[in-house]
Every structure is written in C-alpha cells, then in structure tokens.
Amino acid sequence: MEQGRATADNAAASQNVAPATLPATTRSRTDSAARDSATRDTETSGVGSASSGQAVVDWPILVLVRTRLIEFTRKPAAVFWTYVFPLVMMFILGSAFRSQGNTHSEIGVVTGPQQAELVDQLSDSPELKVSSLSPADGLNQLRAGRIVLLIRPAPEGTVGWEFLYDPARGGGRLAELQISEQLRESHGTLERLPIITTPYSEPGGRYIDFLIPGLIGMTLLGGGLWGVGYAIVDMRIRKLLKRYLATPMRRSDFLLGIVFSRLLFMFPQVAMILVASYFAFSVKIHGSGLEFAGLVILGGLQFAGVGLLVASRAKSMETMSGLINLAMLPMWTLSGIFFSYQNFPEFLHWPIRLLPLTSLLDVLRGVMLDGASCWSFPIELSLVAAWTIGTFSLALYLFRWSD
Secondary structure (H helix, E strand, C coil): CHHHHHHHHHHHHHHCCCHHHCCHHHHHHHHHHHHHHHHHHHHHHHHHHHHHHHHHHCCHHHHHHHHHHHHHHCCHHHHHHHHHHHHHHHHHHHHHCCCCCCCCEEEEEECCCCHHHHHHHHHCCCCEEEEEECHHHHHHHHHHCCCCEEEEECCCCCCCEEEEECCCCCCHHHHHHHHHHHHHHHCCHHHHCCEEEEECCCCCCCHHHHHHHHHHHHHHHHHHHHHHHHHHHHHHHCCHHHHHHCCCCCHHHHHHHHHHHHHHHHHHHHHHHHHHHHHHHCCCCCCCHHHHHHHHHHHHHHHHHHHHHHHCCCCCHHHHHHHHHHHHHHHHHHCCCCCCHHHCCHHHHHHHHCCHHHHHHHHHHHHHCCCCCHHHCHHHHHHHHHHHHHHHHHHHHHCCCCC
C-alpha cells in the first residue's frame, strides 16, 4: 500500500514541476504559443480600428464629394470656365475701361465764315481736339458718336454760332463749357458772338443703334460655329459620315450643302432682330438694304468656314466645345459687340482688326449707321473675303469622312 501511495505522490510532483525543470523543446513551444495568442489579440484589435476608419472613409456623402471633385478636375473646359474665364474677363474689361487720365473732348467745326479763326482759338486748349468738317460729315460724325459737339454758323437771319450735341450723352455739356472758357481766355472777337445751343438727337447715335449690328454679328458667329461645326461632329459621332463615304458625293458638295442649309436658318434670325429693333427702338438701316443683306450673307459664309475648319478633325463633343469656345472668346470680348474696341490700348487695335468679327462689324455699322457704301471699306471687305476663302479651303483639305 505504501508503494502505491509513493507512486501517486511522484505523479503529482511530476505535474507541478517548475518550468525551469521542463525540457528546452517544451519551453519553446509554450513561449511560441503565448506569442501567437498575443499577436492574435493585437490583430483583432487592429482590425476593429481599421474597420471603423474605413467606415468613415466610405461614408456615402464623402464618397460622392470625392467622386465629383475627381470628375471636375478631369474636365479642362469646366476648370477654365469656372476659374480662368472670370480672370480673363476681368483683365479684358479692365483694360477696355481703364482710367485714361485727362481726356480730350472731340468737337467738330463746320466750314464757313470765321471758321479758320475759331479753329485756331480752340486748338490752343489742351482739353479740346478740334477738326474741320463739312456740314453733312459733321452731322454723321455727331450721330455716330465720333464727336461730342458740332459747331456751325447760326441759321440765316441770326449772328453767332450754333452748338449741337446730344443731351443724353456725356461730354456734350462739358465741351460747351470748355469752348466758352477757351473763347473768354483768347480775348478774340469771337467771344462776343452769341451762341445758340440746339439739342440734337437722331436715331443712329444711340447705344441701341451701336448694339444691333453687334448682335447681328454675334448671331452669325454663333450660327456658323455651332450650327455648322457642331452638326458635323454630331454626324461623325453617330457614324453617319462613314455612310456618306460609300456614296459618290464629293467632300466639297457635302461641306457646301451644310453651309447653305445653315444660311437658310440665318435669314429669319437676322430679320427677327431687325424687325424687333425697328418697332421697339426705331432702329433703321441708313444705307443700302441690298448691301446690308450682302454683308450678312458674306458674314454667314465667313463663320461657316470657321465652323467647318474647327470641325474638320474633331472626334468628340468635348473637343468640339473646347475649340468653339477658344475661337469665339476673343471675338466676343475684343471685336466690339457690346462696346467699341477703340477703348482698348492703341497697340491692340490692329491685332483686333484682324479678327473675322471685327472687320465685319466695322462694315455693318458703316452701312447701317453712317449710310456709307460697303465699297468704302476695301480693307475690311478684303479681310472678310480672305477669312471666308482661307477657312473653307483649309477645311476642305483637312476634312476626312472616317476617323
């Protein structure tokens, strides 16, 4: 019995043996198991933290905002119109309407008795810029706003001078005061002559008269680029041009057909503007109606050629929209649609005159407002014809039926 009790005590002692008395292999396995358990606990805790962070990142609102920002930055046109265009307009308009310091009052003196003496006395003033004009030319320049005041001899039966200016325009009253002051300072015989002030307001010299030709030019510009260029790119995207490739149609026939079909839409647009401006604001065409219609056709052909050139190789609407905006923006802002390009610094005048819309607007306003003949603008007509022929020829060379 005592032998059995000793065996039991030995077994209990073997179970409670100290770690130091265990074999090395057994201790290594024990330590490895402990480290693995601790690592699993740590990883479990890390997974929980990562899951919480990922849940915040995948919050639907944040995902949508991030997606929209990425889409926006991948569209150069959107970035340009949102951030660059306002800065461009700021610099362009700031340059056009910058403060020019002391300015001169442009006045005209009609040829007649004592006209030379009057011009000499007024020319001594640094505030006046005087020019001698014929009676008809003087009225035309006053109506067109090129001079702010016109001086002519008083009507028959009276003595003195007659001052004509539009009270609704700035500068007329100021010029009258400057002239009176200059005559007093000159101490000449003309100072004692009476002055008759006559308000002069005639359709053709108002801002609305200046604006209507600009709107007509803008309509032709948009119709040529969007109506012609956009239509061709749309047909290319829908694979319609490849179908035309199987027909005996020539490229020139196709392009001319697109241009002439656009001209049919152009006439009602221009007629609507002219009729509405006549009944609403009494805007008239002071020159030849046939010449004006011919200029409208020539302008439509010019911008249709520009539209053909822009669309000759464009393969997507995004590319086409960017090219159209690139072509239209300089003419919108510089060519004188809403205000005269003469407001810009003088060194920019010649580059601006080379733009297609500038030359067309100069001739349109000359015929419509001044009653001049279109043939009195040979340089402008030559530029319009050069743009028309050059853009159509280049578009015909670059155009391809297939991609």
